Amino acid sequence: MKEEDGPKMVEKKRSYGQHCTVARALDAVGERWTLLLVRELSTGPKRFKDLLGGLPGIGTNLLAGRLKALEAEGIVRRATLPPPAGSNVYELTGLGGELEPVIVALSRWGARLLDAPGEEDAVSAGWAAVAMRSALGPEASGGRPGTYGFRIDGEAFHVRVGHGGEEVEARQDPAPDPDLIVEGDAETFLAVASRRLSLEEAVQSGTLRTEGEQEGDREAFMAWCKHLIGSAAG
Amino acid sequence: MKEEDGPKMVEKKRSYGQHCTVARALDAVGERWTLLLVRELSTGPKRFKDLLGGLPGIGTNLLAGRLKALEAEGIVRRATLPPPAGSNVYELTGLGGELEPVIVALSRWGARLLDAPGEEDAVSAGWAAVAMRSALGPEASGGRPGTYGFRIDGEAFHVRVGHGGEEVEARQDPAPDPDLIVEGDAETFLAVASRRLSLEEAVQSGTLRTEGEQEGDREAFMAWCKHLIGSAAG
DNA sequence: CGGAATCCTCTTCGATACTG
DNA sequence: CAGTATCGAAGAGGATTCCG
Numbered sequence: 001m002k003e004e005d006g007p008k009m010v011e012k013k014r015s016y017g018q019h020c021t022v023a024r025a026l027d028a029v030g031e032r033w034t035l036l037l038v039r040e041l042s043t044g045p046k047r048f049k050d051l052l053g054g055l056p057g058i059g060t061n062l063l064a065g066r067l068k069a070l071e072a073e074g075i076v077r078r079a080t081l082p083p084p085a086g087s088n089v090y091e092l093t094g095l096g097g098e099l100e101p102v103i104v105a106l107s108r109w110g111a112r113l114l115d116a117p118g119e120e121d122a123v124s125a126g127w128a129a130v131a132m133r134s135a136l137g138p139e140a141s142g143g144r145p146g147t148y149g150f151r152i153d154g155e156a157f158h159v160r161v162g163h164g165g166e167e168v169e170a171r172q173d174p175a176p177d178p179d180l181i182v183e184g185d186a187e188t189f190l191a192v193a194s195r196r197l198s199l200e201e202a203v204q205s206g207t208l209r210t211e212g213e214q215e216g217d218r219e220a221f222m223a224w225c226k227h228l229i230g231s232a233a234g
Numbered sequence: 235m236k237e238e239d240g241p242k243m244v245e246k247k248r249s250y251g252q253h254c255t256v257a258r259a260l261d262a263v264g265e266r267w268t269l270l271l272v273r274e275l276s277t278g279p280k281r282f283k284d285l286l287g288g289l290p291g292i293g294t295n296l297l298a299g300r301l302k303a304l305e306a307e308g309i310v311r312r313a314t315l316p317p318p319a320g321s322n323v324y325e326l327t328g329l330g331g332e333l334e335p336v337i338v339a340l341s342r343w344g345a346r347l348l349d350a351p352g353e354e355d356a357v358s359a360g361w362a363a364v365a366m367r368s369a370l371g372p373e374a375s376g377g378r379p380g381t382y383g384f385r386i387d388g389e390a391f392h393v394r395v396g397h398g399g400e401e402v403e404a405r406q407d408p409a410p411d412p413d414l415i416v417e418g419d420a421e422t423f424l425a426v427a428s429r430r431l432s433l434e435e436a437v438q439s440g441t442l443r444t445e446g447e448q449e450g451d452r453e454a455f456m457a458w459c460k461h462l463i464g465s466a467a468g
Numbered sequence: 469c470g471g472a473a474t475c476c477t478c479t480t481c482g483a484t485a486c487t488g
Numbered sequence: 489c490a491g492t493a494t495c496g497a498a499g500a501g502g503a504t505t506c507c508g
Contacts, residue, residue, distance in 0.1 A: 014498090017291065019351035019424070020361035021368065022273050022337060025344030030269070032500075039256050048470055057251070059501050064472060088470075095346075102343055103256060105335040110259025112329075117253035127254035134255065190253070248479085266481075282490055293482045298491055322490080 013069070028073055029099065033058055034066055035106070038075070038092070038099050039130055043157065043172035045079060045091035056122045070096070107134035116196065123186050125152035126172045128193055132159050133170035144220035149178030153186045180217040184208035193225050247303070262307055263333065267292050268300055269340065272309070272326070272333050273364055277391065277406035279313060279325035290356045304330070341368035350430065357420050359386035360406045362427055366393050367404035378454035383412030387420045414451040418442035427459050 016023040029035055033055060040046055040054045051063060067090060070076035075096035081087050092099075107130060117123055129150070136159075149158040151174075158175030161168050175181070182189070188207040191197035199222055202208035210218070250257040263269055267289060274280055274288040285297060301324055304310035309330035315321050326333075341364060351357055363384070370393075383392040385408075392409030395402050409415070416423070422441040425431035433456055436442035444452070 016270065017355055018270075018361065019348070019355040019357045020273075021341040021344035021348050021365045023270060023344070023361070024348045025340040026269060028344070028347060030266070032264070035260060035264070036250065036252075036257060039254075057501075059503090060471070061473075061502095062500070098346075099343055101339040102336070105339040106259040107255040109333055109336055110255040110257070110262070112332075113262060114253070114255050114258045121251055121253040123253045127252065127257070131255045291482075293484090294491065295483095295493080296481065 025102075028075065029070075029102075031066070033062065034070070035099075035103070037063070037066055037070070038096065039103055039127075041076065041090060041092045041096065042100060042103055043126055043129055043170050045081070045089035046172075047087055047089050051090065054124060054126065075099070103130065104134040104137070107131055111135065114194075116194070117190065123190065125150065125155045125186050125189065126157055128152070128190065129157040129159060129170040129172060132193070133168050136161060136168040144216065144223070146179040146217065146220070147175050147177060148217075148221060149175030149181040150189070151181065151183040152189045178212060180213055180221065181211040182208060182221070183211070195225050198222075259336075262309065263304075263336075265300070267296060268304070269333075269337070271297070271300055271304070272330065273337055273361075275310065275324060275326045275330065276334060276337055277360055277363055277404050279315070279323035280406075281321055281323050285324065288358060288360065309333070337364065338368040338371070341365055345369065348428075350428070351424065357424065359384065359389045359420055359423065360391055362386075362424065363391040363393060363404040363406060366427070367402050370395060370402040378450065378457070380413040380451070380454070381409050381411060382451075382455060383409030383415040384423070385415065385417045386423045412446060414447055414455065415445040416442060416455070417445070429459050432456075 013027070015027045018024075029038060036055055037051065040051055046054070048063070048067075051067075052058065052060065055063065067076060071078065073095075074093055076090050077093045077096075079089055079091050081089055111131065111134075145161050145163050147158060147160045150156065155172075156174040157170065157172045158178060159168065159170045160175070184202070184207055188197065188202050192199050192202050192208065199208070199218060203210060247261070249261045252258075263272060270289055271285065274285055280288070282297070282301075285301075286292065286294065289297065301310060305312065307329075308327055310324050311327045311330075313323055313325050315323055345365065345368075379395050379397050381392055381394045384390065389406075390408040391404065391406045392412060393402065393404045394409070418436070418441055422431065422436050426433050426436050426442065433442070433452060437444060
């Protein structure tokens with residue numbers, strides 16, 4: 001049973017060793033940080049440094065190791081951005097992109113556990129994009145088609161809703177042609193998103209600004225928020 | 235920053251410390267073994283010993299610790315079975331049951347990674363029940379309403395399909411009123427479920443037996459199997 | 469700048485032994 | 489049967505360094 005340490009031991013991966021679909025999935029993406037890494041990449045390609053920023057506390061060695069493992073499993077791929085950027089980025093492959101239902105299910109379930117941000121909690125506007133995208137879907141009302149752009153603490157992202165509330169997409173980059181733009185600081189934005197503060201109040205007090213607002217856009221945005229924090233906020 | 239060890243240190247839980255729905259969910263159920271434990275309980279209440287059997291390699295201390303943590307978070311609850319059984323079991327709470335979409339999403343994604351069982355892989359018929367339950371759903375064709383009972387290697391479980399393919403349920407106990415019963419050994423059953431062997435061949439060779447079969451039941455069962463192993467088997 | 473490699477400490481895991 | 493206690497092994501997580 002014991003194997004001699006060859007010079008190039010292939011570093012066998014830890015596995016649950018169960019012939020089960022769930023266990024097999026967790027063998028691939030169940031380790032610590034891995035699904036959060038997929039979450040980061042689910043809103044678009046990212047550089048190593050961006051990923052470090054989006055995963056506070058991970059450490060460079062662990063991130064590099066996770067990326068390498070995911071690449072070996074065909075979930076993540078390295079790519080070079082077209083000029084003039086030309087930077088090396090990591091992005092999800094097709095297989096990796098198909099993890100979206102997993103992220104969505106986790107986000108929806110976790111929404112009911114998420115209360116107001118604690119003192120020590122890190123906050124990123126991009127995470128709200130994932131939550132918004134997950135809250136939407138075929139059965140969620142309020143999925144009014146359109147493109148909603150956000151610029152929160154200088155960080156841009158957008159959510160695009162297709163027809164019938166399906167084909168929802170969240171990306172961590174500026175919207176090309178937004179129907180509505182919401183701009184402001186993360187604290188206020190999160191307060192609105194979790195309905196601790198109404199959008200009207202935030203806009204009137206000047207802490208949040210909107211652009212290009214059409215009739216009903218604001219209501220559609222608020223309708224999302226009803227789904228962001230589940231039953232907790234009543 | 236350093237805190238003195240008080241006599242009743244509340245044993246702070248490790249957390250990603252991110253104000254994000256996904257991270258929050260993983261704080262609760264993202265540790266090693268935890269989601270597999272939820273999988274085990276998703277097919278019905280289980281005793282400590284049953285859980286140990288369904289999670290080979292977990293170690294008793296770790297299982298006890300996970301159960302305690304999940305109980306503290308309101309995901310799992312202890313219960314006593316009604317007489318004459320009277321045994322102590324663990325079961326999912328409402329909150330825990332709502333993790334089902336997470337299990338389903340993982341199972342569906344993991345299905346495409348699951349190939350033929352390796353030599354070292356543990357096998358359990360109950361896991362196939364979870365895979366079958368996950369493969370079904372609103373959008374999966376072939377969800378013919380009815381109750382399908384299985385007795386594989388002496389282990390009984392059943393899958394019940396409601397109207398329109400929704401309300402699918404998998405339980406690790408005998409079906410009360412099955413429309414179709416499939417009985418046999420795990421190896422053959424898994425071969426059929428993954429379409430490496432046709433049900434007809436298995437029945438004709440006597441390694442699998444069916445009872446109470448009605449017109450179309452067999453076809454409905456085979457239709458499931460098309461979803462068990464995704465694109466891999468073409 | 470992007471990322472890999474090293475070192476060291478701490479926590480968690482995993483197997484076994486032990487107790488109510 | 490249901491756990492607790494224990495201990496070696498493995499992984500996490502910082503800091504720092506090296507290399508292209």
